[in-house]
Amino acid sequence: MSLVAKLVLVAGLVMPVLFTFAWRRIERANVAAGLPPATQPPTGDWLAIGFVANFFDTLGIGSFATTTAYVKFRNLVRDEHLPGTLNVGHALPTIAQAIIFTTAIAVAPLTLISMVAAAVAGGYFGTGIVSKLPRRSIQLGMGIALLIAAAIFVMKVTGVMPPDGNALGLTGGVLVFAIVVNFLLGALMQLGIGLYAPCLTPVSSLKFIRQRKYDKRLGIGLAVGGIPGVLLAAFVVKSLPMQWLYWLVVVVVLYAAILMLRSALQPQPAPDAVVSDAVQKPIR
Numbered sequence: 001m002s003l004v005a006k007l008v009l010v011a012g013l014v015m016p017v018l019f020t021f022a023w024r025r026i027e028r029a030n031v032a033a034g035l036p037p038a039t040q041p042p043t044g045d046w047l048a049i050g051f052v053a054n055f056f057d058t059l060g061i062g063s064f065a066t067t068t069a070y071v072k073f074r075n076l077v078r079d080e081h082l083p084g085t086l087n088v089g090h091a092l093p094t095i096a097q098a099i100i101f102t103t104a105i106a107v108a109p110l111t112l113i114s115m116v117a118a119a120v121a122g123g124y125f126g127t128g129i130v131s132k133l134p135r136r137s138i139q140l141g142m143g144i145a146l147l148i149a150a151a152i153f154v155m156k157v158t159g160v161m162p163p164d165g166n167a168l169g170l171t172g173g174v175l176v177f178a179i180v181v182n183f184l185l186g187a188l189m190q191l192g193i194g195l196y197a198p199c200l201t202p203v204s205s206l207k208f209i210r211q212r213k214y215d216k217r218l219g220i221g222l223a224v225g226g227i228p229g230v231l232l233a234a235f236v237v238k239s240l241p242m243q244w245l246y247w248l249v250v251v252v253v254l255y256a257a258i259l260m261l262r263s264a265l266q267p268q269p270a271p272d273a274v275v276s277d278a279v280q281k282p283i284r
Contacts, residue, residue, distance in 0.1 A: 013099075017207070023088075026209045027216070035212055044220030046076075050225025054093040054164045058100075058233035059240055063090050065149040065220065068142065069249075069256035075238060079216040079263060082142060084214030087127075088205040089222025096230045114179050122183035127207040139264035146257035150250050197200055280284040 031037045049070050056061035071077050077085055094130045130138070154160075173239050 013039045013225045016020075018065075019091060019095075022206055023209055026206065030164050030210075030212055040217065042217050042224065045074075046218050047225035049090065050093070050222035051229040053222070053229070054090065054097075054226035055229035055237075056245070057090075057093070058097055058230045059237070060244065063093075063226075064148070064247060065146060065253045067144060069244075069252045069259075071218070072256045072259050077218055078135075079142070079260065080133070080138050081213060081215050083130050084205075084208030084211075084217030085219050085222070087213045088208055089204045089219040090226060092223045093226030093230050096227050097234070100234045105173050110274065118179040120184040124207070125183075129209060131211050136264050143261035143264060146253050146260060150253045150257065153250045153253070154244045157243055157250075167230055179252070188226060 027037070049067060051065045053063040053070075054065065067086060067090070068082060071085075072079075130141075134140070211276065
């Protein structure tokens, strides 16, 4: 195992502990400040969507678009809480993916470290903007993000997008370009455009938690259900014929995009008081 892989392994084992500790500490501070706690555990279907989304994320489908489609279809979470919920809930499963793939594939250290650092910086920058956006802006942004995701899926299936590469490192201008792109993708990730592991990090998630711009119960459900999905996909299934699944995802994601954009065009309700996660009713 390379030195970088060993460092990633150590960081990957420490990071979930630190993230979970920080999550609990921030939530306790929020409760002490007068915000209501979540009084009920996640439901079974919330655990299931965490499992399914991260299972297919490990195989290359992505978890943000699929989770958004299901959550929007079921109207489970306020639209303005969706970006934070996605980032918080999928953080721990994505760390598991980072450990598995980085220790298994000898990626060039400079490429790995610089691109992850760029994504972290972009994510931190993007969170500060997205967490303050009004509901309509988030609905429009996520609707457009879903359309982009559907277009990417179509390009993959039809062969317009180049096949997956096998480069283990980048240099020169290509590396600089990749760093800039990863910064932008890290920022866009906060609006629901997924950025594949290991770039999704707890750094941006903690800002959503601190500002209570996420759904705690669903976030926990995605995290708890997601890790077994990652392990099953990485160590047992490993690969599936994905073309038919891409087309199914395209249909689902387009439907969710239409719902989100339709919500953005409807009259927006007046801001209401913060209520408990256990009784909070989602608003389109």
